[in-house]
Amino acid sequence: MTDIVPIRRALISVSDKAGLVPFARALAARGVEILSTGGSAKALRDAGVPVKEVSDHTGFPEIMDGRVKTLVPQIHGGILGRRDVPEHMEQMRTHGIAPIDLVAVNLYPFEATVAKGAAYDDCVENIDIGGPALIRAAAKNHDFVTVLTDPDQYDEVLEALAASGGTSLLLRRRLAGQAYARTAAYDAAIGAWFAQQRGEVFPKRLTLSGELRQTLRYGENPHQAAAFYGCGGRFGVATAVQVQGKELSYNNLNDTDAAFECVAEFDAPTIAIIKHANPCGVASAVRLADAWDAAFRCDPVSPYGGIVAVNRTLDAAAAEKIAAIFTEVIIAPDADDAAKAVLGRKKNLRVLLTGGMPDPASGGLTFRSLAGGFLAQTRDAGRIGAGDVRVVTRRAPTDAELADLLFAFRVCKHVKSNAIVYVKDGATVGVGGGQPNRVDSARIAAWKAEEAAKAAGLPERLTQGSVVASDAFFPFADGLEAAIAAGATAVIQPGGSIRDAEVIAAADAAGLAMVFTGMRHFRH
Incomplete structure (x- = not known):
């Protein structure tokens, strides 16, 4: 097998027509015969690029509104036939199948159709069948066939043709790998959409896909490799x-x-x-x-x-x-x-x-890797409003306290557990988190507030007269007592401890207002 394979015949059928005309014109200038379909063929003809319709090449018309146009032996035989196997070449000659050396295909815009909220039938019609079949066939026979799935790949192939008259095995293998990754991502999107239509949050098989945005200098530490995918x-x-x-x-x-x-x-x-x-x-x-x-x-x-x-x-x-x-x-x-x-x-x-803000109440899944697998869960989109809390102490919070309590609970959702957040006048004044017990988080938050007050030259710690939020219930009264010592006047917490009565009694004894949310916000 020769490493460098020339390109004499190319099949081009693309949904994204960026760069199509200059790419095809460059191929035609090298004497490459171009086969094409539908809109791609029209775009090339309109630009004056010589092109042959696939239906003229195969002698079989496009049927079923274009659902069947390349799924014929004259096309797939021309792609899949091994040039180094005499029996393959003899069968191609017998059946009048001409070799196809390059396949440039990008797929119907299924993901974009779903993203714009199209109707069910429109989404189904944008599921490409012939395209993935062509891509997979060309990628399988990469020893002899060059496969392109993205306009960004055109220039590299043209440069290879200019330099050596063909494409190298190394290039074809890399393009084949990218081709299979593309069809895998496409099928993953379709599978996820069907699961969504059924209301199935966790399907039996979950496939994740992303596009490389950036290869990073290193990961969390310099000895780790890393990349960013979108x-x-x-x-x-x-x-x-x-x-x-x-x-x-x-x-x-x-x-x-x-x-x-x-x-x-x-x-x-x-x-x-x-x-x-x-x-x-x-x-x-x-x-x-x-x-x-x-x-x-x-x-x-x-x-x-x-x-x-x-x-x-x-x-x-x-x-x-x-x-x-x-x-x-x-x-x-x-x-x-x-x-x-x-x-x-x-x-x-x-x-x-960014061009916009994320919706904190929107759904979706988040992931965390484990040895041999990963965890998936729905996004923590829980939000608590004034009408969602239950007052459990003798004193109810004032309007100002309630506003700060809701603010604190929203911040608490984003602090590593165990999380304690003090807030006053719409601003955090003490944050403690990531500790193995809630008392230490409350004390750390208060200590940091005291240090911040000293730095600002204030006579008392910032937490004096504040409210406090806890991401989970207080298992004992000691965590609340630390907040009381810090100067908090009101508390928001999920509730649900077997010692809730003890914690409520401690709040009442100190004259605090306390509300329960019934919602926990652990963040590990």
Whole structure:
């Protein structure tokens, strides 16, 4: 078998016609006979590129509204016949089957059709049959056939033809692997759609697919390799355009995602500051600049080298304040020109603009790998409103306390368990999380608030007069007692402990208001 295989006949049938005409024109200029179908053939004819309809080549017309046009022996025999097997070549001659050396096919836009909310029948009609069959056949016979599934591959093949008169085995093998990955992703999308139509959240076989966005310098640690794959469907780091700054790292991407998901919880102008995937300051205000001041006040140490997420178009006043400290990444739905000019002075600062905010109440699955498998669960889309809480103490929270309680519980959802969050006037004033017991989280949050008050020159800790949220129930009264000692006046927690009565009694004894949500927000 010869490593370099020339291309004498090509079959081109593409849904995405980007680059089609110049690619086909270059092939024709090299004497390649071009076979094509339907819209692809018309586009080539209109551009003056010599083309032969597949139906003229096979002597068999397209039938069933185009559902059957390439599923014939003259096409698949020409692709699958091995040129180094005499019996194959003899059978091709006997049946008048001409070899096809290149197949360029991209598939009906099934994923895009589903994404735009098309009707069931439209989605079904956009399930490609002939295309995947052509791609798989060409990829299987990659010893002799070059298969292309993306317009981005055209130039590489043309360069190979110009350099050596054909394609190398190494190139054909790589393209074949990419071809099978593409049909696998296509079938995965179709399978997921059918499961969705049946209301089946966890089908018997779950296939994940993503498109490589970036090969990263390293992973969570320098000795680990890593890459970033996108699968679309949700505003965030995968939809973002990086408008400036250094290349994003694995940890940058992970933390930025955590920051953007957190800030998306809030309707008012809000800023979230994240470090190691944990919020260290979250605040809402009328102006983003004021939200930054309040978020930063919660923990003036951790934001250095952190991630900042904004849920509004970033303006210059807020950008000036954020840029005043060392920040790794800023992510926002957009930024005005003045803000971009401010941030442009920090050349290494990474700025991501996503084009929109994710819906915190939307569904979908999240995943975590295990040895030999992975866990899948629905996204934590739970949200608690004022009408969802139950007052369990003698004193009910005031309107101001209830607003802060709901704010705190939304932040709590994004803090590593066990999570304790103190909030005052729409801003976090103490955050404790990631501890093996809830008492330590409450104490750490209070201690950090005390340190923040000292840094600001305030006479009392920031938690004095605050409210507190817990991501899960207090198993004993000691966790609540730590919050009482910190100066909290109201508590929001899921409830459900066998010692709820003991915890409620401790709250009543201290004059606290307490509400139960009935919803837990563990985050491991």
